[in-house]
């Protein structure tokens with residue numbers, strides 16, 4: 001078996017995700033909808049398990065973090081206050097020849113990467129600086145000039161491009177609430193879940209009697225009208241975020257920022273991923289609300305890409321909501337400041353945010369787990385595709401097979417399955433030879449296959465086969481609960 005290159009691996013993962021019910025293109029029978037995807041029967045389970053891992057790690061394991069579920073629709077003023085109406089946009093440029101639209105900054109970034117790859121590091125650094133300056137100054141004509149000066153071509157066409165001016169394009173989807181379609185009824189689909197947390201800050205703090213420092217976590221959908229949708233579920237128009245805002249006393253934000261930066265990387269590594277696959281990326285160009293920002297990046301087959309952002313958002317959001325809503329967003333801190341011997345008193349808290357894209361985490365997990373293994377021996381050629389998923393994340397925890405469809409074996413297998421299915425997601429399969437059934441379960445990452453045979457009817461033992469080692473052992477059926485439970489326990493990662 002030849003070793004596939006990274007491009008092929010990525011293509012194979014996408015094909016595998018579809019073939020085995022993980023991810024389907026949305027509206028496929030109508031030829032799909034660009035940058036929108038559906039999760040299938042195994043994908044939904046894997047996604048839920050990733051959410052559970054995050055929720056347990058963030059909410060259940062921290063007695064000062066609670067979780068909420070806020071609405072996707074929010075008062076339109078929220079997006080004015082947060083800066084999204086005026087500032088949440090990308091610089092776009094069109095090629096008049098091909099009618100294709102691109103993000104001007106991404107065209108330049110690709111050029112910088114090309115200079116780097118060709119060993120022209122001076123050129124790369126110079127262009128990076130010039131681009132950063134133009135972006136910082138919001139100098140759109142300069143971005144266009146850079147594209148022309150560096151003779152950047154349309155990535156999809158060999159013809160000479162005819163570039164338009166660079167314009168800002170807002171990424172928020174808007175719609176109308178109610179029957180009247182005037183400006184006052186325009187509302188937005190949230191482009192991030194964080195604002196639902198900020199506007200509920202006082203509700204949660206008061207009803208939960210939360211004391212600073214404390215956090216509010218949330219998992220939910222976010223929507224961005226991404227102009228360039230690419231790399232499968234990396235950049236979608238409808239996606240899911242898992243965000244946590246941690247409210248702290250002003251002046252302590254640096255310390256908490258460092259703590260969360262480390263804690264979040266540990267969460268990733270606890271799944272057993274090779275640490276070399278991750279790296280931090282420090283933001284030099286900070287968002288309007290941030291005083292520090294790091295991304296956690298993963299080495300995807302197409303290069304390192306952001307999976308999670310850790311942002312020190314200062315008191316920007318709460319202060320803005322205080323101003324736009326006219327309601328105080330303050331916290332009274334009764335603790336005594338040793339410098340003044342007086343309580344810290346009223347202040348608008350500072351915020352550290354951890355924001356991870358669930359879909360990017362899903363893709364990372366699939367790519368990491370996907371293995372094409374050569375099992376050939378001298379006698380015969382053989383191979384398998386296996387998802388070496390962490391057992392906690394596996395969609396199906398065990399599959400149960402009667403060796404044959406007769407002699408009461410299916411009934412016995414179902415009887416054993418009934419003892420397990422409340423606690424674990426178990427699959428029953430009786431079609432095809434056992435070897436084929438193993439392969440199907442390997443392909444979806446099931447850690448255990450349990451075979452019920454004639455001996456089971458006599459002594460209530462079964463054969464259990466392990467996904468990774470493919471080793472088999474004979475165990476008592478009444479031990480299965482413990483064997484599966486031990487392997488898939490969240491205690492292994494938390």
Ligand code: ATP
Nearest residue numbers: 226234235236239306307308309355356357359360
């Ligand atoms: P990028 O620079 O890749 O567009 P971002 O910096 O805009 O990402 P944030 O606003 O920090 O992203 O959002 C937090 C997380 O949400 C990201 O780390 C990413 O995992 C996820 N995310 C953002 N945009 C998308 C998208 N269009 N599709 C899927 N996930 C996304």
